[in-house]
Amino acid sequence: MKADRRDWLAYRWLGLACLALSPLAHAVLGGAAATVETDKARMFASGTVQPGAQYTVHEMTLPRGTVVREFVNPAGVVFGVAWDGPAMPDLRQLLGDHLPEAASGVQAVRRARGGIGPVSSSSDTLVIQSGGHMGNFRGRAYLPQALPAGVSPDVIQ
Amino acid sequence: MTAASARRTLATLFATLLSGTVLFIAGCGGGGGDNNNTAPPASTPTPTANQVKVTVGPNVFRNPNSLVTSVTICVPGTGTCQTIDNVLVDTGSFGLRLMASAVSIALPQVTANGGIAAECVAFASGTTWGAVRQADIKLAGEVASAASVQIIGDSTVPNAPSSCLGQGVQDISTADALGSNGILGVGLQSADCPACANTPLSGAYYNCTSATQCQPATLPVALQVTNPVSLFASDNNGVVIQMPAVPVLGQFSASGTMTFGIGTQANNGLGSAKVYTVSPTRGTFATQYNGVTISDAFIDSGSNGLFFDDSSITQCGDAPGLYCPASTLSRTATIQGLNGATASIPFSVGNVDQMLATGAYAMAGFAGTGSGVFDWGLPFFFGRTVYTAINGRPTPGGNGPYFAF
Numbered sequence: 353m354k355a356d357r358r359d360w361l362a363y364r365w366l367g368l369a370c371l372a373l374s375p376l377a378h379a380v381l382g383g384a385a386a387t388v389e390t391d392k393a394r395m396f397a398s399g400t401v402q403p404g405a406q407y408t409v410h411e412m413t414l415p416r417g418t419v420v421r422e423f424v425n426p427a428g429v430v431f432g433v434a435w436d437g438p439a440m441p442d443l444r445q446l447l448g449d450h451l452p453e454a455a456s457g458v459q460a461v462r463r464a465r466g467g468i469g470p471v472s473s474s475s476d477t478l479v480i481q482s483g484g485h486m487g488n489f490r491g492r493a494y495l496p497q498a499l500p501a502g503v504s505p506d507v508i509q
Numbered sequence: 510m511t512a513a514s515a516r517r518t519l520a521t522l523f524a525t526l527l528s529g530t531v532l533f534i535a536g537c538g539g540g541g542g543d544n545n546n547t548a549p550p551a552s553t554p555t556p557t558a559n560q561v562k563v564t565v566g567p568n569v570f571r572n573p574n575s576l577v578t579s580v581t582i583c584v585p586g587t588g589t590c591q592t593i594d595n596v597l598v599d600t601g602s603f604g605l606r607l608m609a610s611a612v613s614i615a616l617p618q619v620t621a622n623g624g625i626a627a628e629c630v631a632f633a634s635g636t637t638w639g640a641v642r643q644a645d646i647k648l649a650g651e652v653a654s655a656a657s658v659q660i661i662g663d664s665t666v667p668n669a670p671s672s673c674l675g676q677g678v679q680d681i682s683t684a685d686a687l688g689s690n691g692i693l694g695v696g697l698q699s700a701d702c703p704a705c706a707n708t709p710l711s712g713a714y715y716n717c718t719s720a721t722q723c724q725p726a727t728l729p730v731a732l733q734v735t736n737p738v739s740l741f742a743s744d745n746n747g748v749v750i751q752m753p754a755v756p757v758l759g760q761f762s763a764s765g766t767m768t769f770g771i772g773t774q775a776n777n778g779l780g781s782a783k784v785y786t787v788s789p790t791r792g793t794f795a796t797q798y799n800g801v802t803i804s805d806a807f808i809d810s811g812s813n814g815l816f817f818d819d820s821s822i823t824q825c826g827d828a829p830g831l832y833c834p835a836s837t838l839s840r841t842a843t844i845q846g847l848n849g850a851t852a853s854i855p856f857s858v859g860n861v862d863q864m865l866a867t868g869a870y871a872m873a874g875f876a877g878t879g880s881g882v883f884d885w886g887l888p889f890f891f892g893r894t895v896y897t898a899i900n901g902r903p904t905p906g907g908n909g910p911y912f913a914f
Contacts, residue, residue: 416710436805436881438790439712440631444675455679458634459686461828465865466572468597468688469812469886470633471678472830472878481830481880482678483633483816485601485809486694486701488791490881509881 381433381447382495385410385424394445395420406500407431407507414441418489422446423508425500432494432508440489447480447493454480454493479505558650559744559769560776563598563752565871565887566762570595570688573759573870574813574887576752578767580605580693581647582614585655589614590647595690598750598767599811600897601792602694603701604734605646606630606637606659608683611690616642618665619657622726624718627666628659628734629673630701631712632692633812635681637661638669641714641728646737651769653740657732661687666717672725676712692811695748695767697792697910698900699739700730739899744770746902747909749777750810754892757837757857759869763891771896771913772905782896782913784906785846792910796883798842803883806844808895808912812886814875815856817842822858824878831861831877842883846911856888 380387388410392399397420399412410422418437425431435441443451457473457480470483482491492508499505563578576598582605583590591614593607619626619641626641640663646653662682674680681687694701705713709725714733716726739745752765768777787794787807796806798817814831819840825833838858845851859874873891889895898909906913 416704439710440676442672442675442711443678444671451678458678461830462686462688465825465828465831465861466570466575466688467813468572468575468634469809469814470816470830470877470880470882470884471635472880474829480678481878483880483882483884484805485633485792485807485811485884486603486630486696487698488793488805488807489631489633490805492880 380422380430380445381450381493382498383430383448385428385430388422388424388430391420391422391445395442406503414439420446421509423494425498429498431498431500432492432505434492434508436490436509438487438489450478450493450495453478556774557743559774560766561649562764563750563767564762564764565752566764567870568595568689570685572688572813573865574872574875575688575870576750576810576887576890577689578648578693580607580691582607582612582616582644582658583647584614584616585643585645593690597689597692597811599692599694599809600696600748600750600895601807601809601811602630602632602692603696603698603736604659604694605644605656605691605737606639606661606694606734607691608687609639609660609662609664610684612660616644616658616660618642619728619732621728621732622716624716624726625666626726626728626732627663627715627717627723629669629676629712629715630659631676632681634677635679635686636669636673636677636712637687638666638673638680638682639663640666641732641734646740648737648769651738651741651744653735653737656737656740657734659734661691667719667721667723670715670723672711673715694736695738696736696897697787698736700733700735702728702733703730705733706730736899738769739902741769744773744777745899746773746904747771747896747898749894749896750890751894752890752892755871755873757859757872757874759859759864759867759872759874761868761870763871765890771898779896779904779906779913782894782906783850783852784848784911784913785844785850785852786848786907786911788847789900789910794847794912795845796842796885797845798840798883803881805881806883806885808885808889808897810887810890810895812884814877814886815858815888816877816882816884816886817879818881825862828861829878832858833860833862834858835860837874844885848911852914854889
């Protein structure tokens with residue numbers, strides 16, 4: 353907890369600085385790989401990079417322990433994000449302009465069939481799944497059209 | 510008038526009618542657990558009434574497999590009470606949350622840090638936002654005195670801050686979006702954010718100091734929204750939910766019981782049930798399915814289906830995420846507790862659209878995709894007695910947290 357708090361304080365100032373300097377309100381899904389750094393700063397996270405042949409994974413740990421992975425294709429575009437941990441990440445930050453589409457997709461499914469619990473929505477342009485329960489969340493979102501050739505969406509975890 | 514607003518009007522009407530009824534009943538003074546001073550001396554104390562009815566059936570929110578009960582709340586220490594129906598019974602969360610639109614009595618607000626306390630809560634389906642107020646929560650003969658409750662959509666606090674809204678895919682702070690009048694969280698923990706006692710966290714507790722300003726803030730555990738069962742004077746180590754079996758493709762309704770306490774009275778013993786311990790922080794155990802071990806598995810009465818990934822099962826045409834196989838499928842998965850205990854669980858996956866078309870509300874075969882988890886939702890409870898033991902509380906099966914069945 354103490355380490356978390358130090359991180360939090362350190363990144364808080366970095367985050368505030370970015371907020372003040374950058375006109376970019378949102379990263380990251382569909383954004384350039386550089387926006388991953390914006391996400392890290394905004395969410396006060398620490399992280400690592402795992403380069404791969406078909407895609408690169410940027411992994412970051414948020415102050416409350418949730419792990420976020422962002423998947424970048426060879427063109428440098430973030431094509432998927434996944435989260436796993438005790439608290440939800442900031443989806444406004446992670447999904448950016450895609451969040452309203454995700455919300456309306458989920459709401460359409462709910463209107464048609466009711467439902468409580470995990471949510472899911474899928475279209476040609478965006479797939480999102482969000483599940484879990486209090487203290488334990490897992491989910492992912494990706495852009496099917498930005499998946500590198502030959503890569504299964506199953507890797508986005 | 511849109512369908513949504515019609516449903517809302519109906520919901521409000523129902524809530525109003527019901528709250529009126531209940532106020533009347535409460536006014537008639539059915540003795541609660543507060544009459545100890547006047548009770549005659551007895552050699553055998555009468556056990557506290559520890560069981561409430563829980564139901565799945567038609568509801569104004571048109572939600573299938575929604576397990577609900579009625580909850581009585583009172584202004585702390587007074588006889589000013591109200592009973593609210595259609596409150597979701599949720600073993601996946603901790604604490605009572607009620608829609609402001611369903612609450613008609615004036616509950617005192619929780620103040621801290623020089624302002625009004627508010628809370629943002631992330632659920633799998635979205636976020637709820639509202640004030641923290643205190644109430645005596647009464648369920649059967651059990652009382653959680655002056656317990657903090659989240660009042661969702663409470664107009665006395667400013668609109669949800671963006672740091673809250675970002676915690677979910679959608680805002681579910683209306684009865685329509687929530688699909689119930691509230692959520693009764695009777696899961697594996699007591700307080701809902703112990704870390705918030707020391708650190709202000711985005712998307713948890715907030716301090717509202719003006720009509721527009723709420724900032725993340727600390728809140729002592731004693732003032733946090735807390736699993737009311739953990740606050741009962743007795744029968745406070747967990748709950749037992751018992752539901753009858755229902756058909757795979759469903760039936761109109763089903764009713765069962767929720768009993769408070771595990772091994773504390775004659776009616777809540779573990780019997781032959783086996784204990785499956787879970788991660789004390791995440792409430793998860795393992796489930797093996799199709800040769801794959803999923804470490805993120807849990808039992809959750811607040812999920813209306815079994816949610817797991819199986820790419821071989823056809824999803825519903827315009828509702829990806831729900832399963833619509835041409836005919837009912839039989840599957841088996843194995844639950845493994847952290848204590849090594851295992852159970853092979855046969856289950857069925859039916860066609861969701863076919864079920865809904867019959868007008869059913871209680872269906873054992875309702876299922877969908879899981880995004881890497883195995884979520885044993887309400888269908889798991891049909892035909893079973895399921896025990897949910899609270900973290901750190903002693904029971905005849907060992908300390909919580911665990912599930913047993």
